[in-house]
Amino acid sequence: MSGGSRLRVAVLDYGAANMVSISQALVSAGADAIVAARPSDLAGVDALVVPGVGAAAPAMVHLREQGLLEPLRDWVRAGRPCLGICLGFQLLFDASDEGDSGDSPTLGLLAGRTVLLEDAPTLPHIGWNSVEAVRPHPLFEGIADGSYFYFVHSFVPTPADESVVVARTTHGRPFVSAVASGSLYGLQFHPEKSAAAGHRLLVNFLGLVGGAA
Amino acid sequence: MLARRVIPCLDVANGRVVKGTKFVDLTDEGDPAELAERYAREGADEIVFLDITAAHEGRGTMLEVVRRTASRAFVPLTVGGGVRTMIEMRDVLRAGADKVSFNTAAVADPDLLTDCARKFGSQAVVCAIDARRLPSASGAEPAWEVVTHGGRRQTELEAVAWAVRAVELGAGELLVTSMDRDGTRSGFDTELLRAISSRVRVPVIASGGAAGPDDFVAAVRDGGADAVLAASIFHRRMHSIAAVKAAMAEAGLPVRTVEEAGS
Numbered sequence: 001m002s003g004g005s006r007l008r009v010a011v012l013d014y015g016a017a018n019m020v021s022i023s024q025a026l027v028s029a030g031a032d033a034i035v036a037a038r039p040s041d042l043a044g045v046d047a048l049v050v051p052g053v054g055a056a057a058p059a060m061v062h063l064r065e066q067g068l069l070e071p072l073r074d075w076v077r078a079g080r081p082c083l084g085i086c087l088g089f090q091l092l093f094d095a096s097d098e099g100d101s102g103d104s105p106t107l108g109l110l111a112g113r114t115v116l117l118e119d120a121p122t123l124p125h126i127g128w129n130s131v132e133a134v135r136p137h138p139l140f141e142g143i144a145d146g147s148y149f150y151f152v153h154s155f156v157p158t159p160a161d162e163s164v165v166v167a168r169t170t171h172g173r174p175f176v177s178a179v180a181s182g183s184l185y186g187l188q189f190h191p192e193k194s195a196a197a198g199h200r201l202l203v204n205f206l207g208l209v210g211g212a213a
Numbered sequence: 214m215l216a217r218r219v220i221p222c223l224d225v226a227n228g229r230v231v232k233g234t235k236f237v238d239l240t241d242e243g244d245p246a247e248l249a250e251r252y253a254r255e256g257a258d259e260i261v262f263l264d265i266t267a268a269h270e271g272r273g274t275m276l277e278v279v280r281r282t283a284s285r286a287f288v289p290l291t292v293g294g295g296v297r298t299m300i301e302m303r304d305v306l307r308a309g310a311d312k313v314s315f316n317t318a319a320v321a322d323p324d325l326l327t328d329c330a331r332k333f334g335s336q337a338v339v340c341a342i343d344a345r346r347l348p349s350a351s352g353a354e355p356a357w358e359v360v361t362h363g364g365r366r367q368t369e370l371e372a373v374a375w376a377v378r379a380v381e382l383g384a385g386e387l388l389v390t391s392m393d394r395d396g397t398r399s400g401f402d403t404e405l406l407r408a409i410s411s412r413v414r415v416p417v418i419a420s421g422g423a424a425g426p427d428d429f430v431a432a433v434r435d436g437g438a439d440a441v442l443a444a445s446i447f448h449r450r451m452h453s454i455a456a457v458k459a460a461m462a463e464a465g466l467p468v469r470t471v472e473e474a475g476s
Contacts, residue, residue: 024309
């Protein structure tokens with residue numbers, strides 16, 4: 001089935017995401033998508049996608065139980081391509097306010113913590129909102145600035161390092177909706193649910209992965 | 214700025230989109246995945262499948278429909294009708310849906326909303342409320358009761374109070390249908406929508422009564438709805454999603470417009 005030149009992208013399955021949509025969206029963007037539930041599934045892949053909706057603390061427990069936590073950290077620290085989406089984006093940071101304890105340690109790959117989106121007129125923030133570029137980035141090539149993407153979340157990460165911020169979105173107040181740091185990318189919205197704009201973004205991500213390989 | 218959503222709703226029975234009234238005279242209108250993809254291309258911000266399969270044996274078919282739809286229509290997908298347990302919700306989400314809408318099941322077992330919100334997050338839990346206006350003396354504040362089983366059964370619940378409670382229990386969104394207006398094409402019950410949207414912080418989806426683009430504007434502007442759902446006016450091609458969004462944009466409401474690729 002594989003066309004040979006298609007990139008292999010592993011989508012981490014840790015029980016917190018709609019795996020069908022993200023996998024099919026990656027296939028539609030030109031990749032071979034595999035669902036990875038064990039460290040051994042990561043052999044021979046070109047990029048990782050960390051998807052997810054739901055809460056931070058149980059997600060971290062699942063990643064640890066499945067033995068994926070350290071392989072994921074090692075992967076990113078080695079500078080290999082990785083895309084975090086929604087909860088998978090928030091997990092990249094140091095810690096999250098979400099959960100009963102109000103303080104859940106997360107992956108610590110980017111400095112900053114995930115906090116509740118205060119002052120929002122509606123919460124959860126559900127629906128299509130415009131993504132405004134802070135700086136040009138190849139991830140958004142061919143996508144008009146201010147394009148609508150689909151969001152569904154209540155928490156947002158607050159990067160300590162402003163230089164990683166690629167785009168912001170406003171719901172009550174502005175928050176960071178896209179970051180890039182080397183080959184590590186994070187999106188608060190769901191490209192796999194964002195119709196044509198989301199498709200283009202995933203194509204761009206694969207272009208970056210192919211270019212880095 | 215958050216766009217106001219326009220959501221076509223498809224009634225699905227035994228894996229096919231059907232049209233009919235009161236569950237009788239159902240006519241086959243096509244493949245749900247194909248229609249969902251077409252609506253997505255035309256600018257639908259989300260798709261709702263309402264499973265009206267009568268027999269329990271038909272349920273597996275719905276999962277297959279969800280799977281096929283999630284593989285080709287890259288917009289959010291909500292499934293309502295027939296999901297009664299956390300296990301059934303898990304199966305629907307795993308098949309590729311983003312949200313599940315509970316109606317009768319939530320009235321019968323309110324804890325279901327809490328359990329599902331804990332397990333899958335409140336963003337995945339929609340509480341559908343079918344409301345019917347109670348007779349009231351002229352000049353008195355209007356009131357609505359919750360009805361279930363497609364309007365055939367009354368409950369003891371007052372609709373606004375139930376909406377507030379459903380959110381406290383874990384619902385992340387409310388789908389509010391006026392049973393007085395449903396199928397009548399006489400416009401949304403904006404008083405009902407306002408009564409609920411002014412009392413909750415979660416998004417409210419308006420349903421029941423859409424006749425034309427102006428009704429969508431009224432549901433948002435007068436009713437405070439975040440999203441507007443309709444079925445027949447889209448299926449019968451009386452109005453396009455683009456025409457509805459154009460009217461909303463004209464009225465100053467933020468909407469997501471799409472350039473149709475080819476077609």
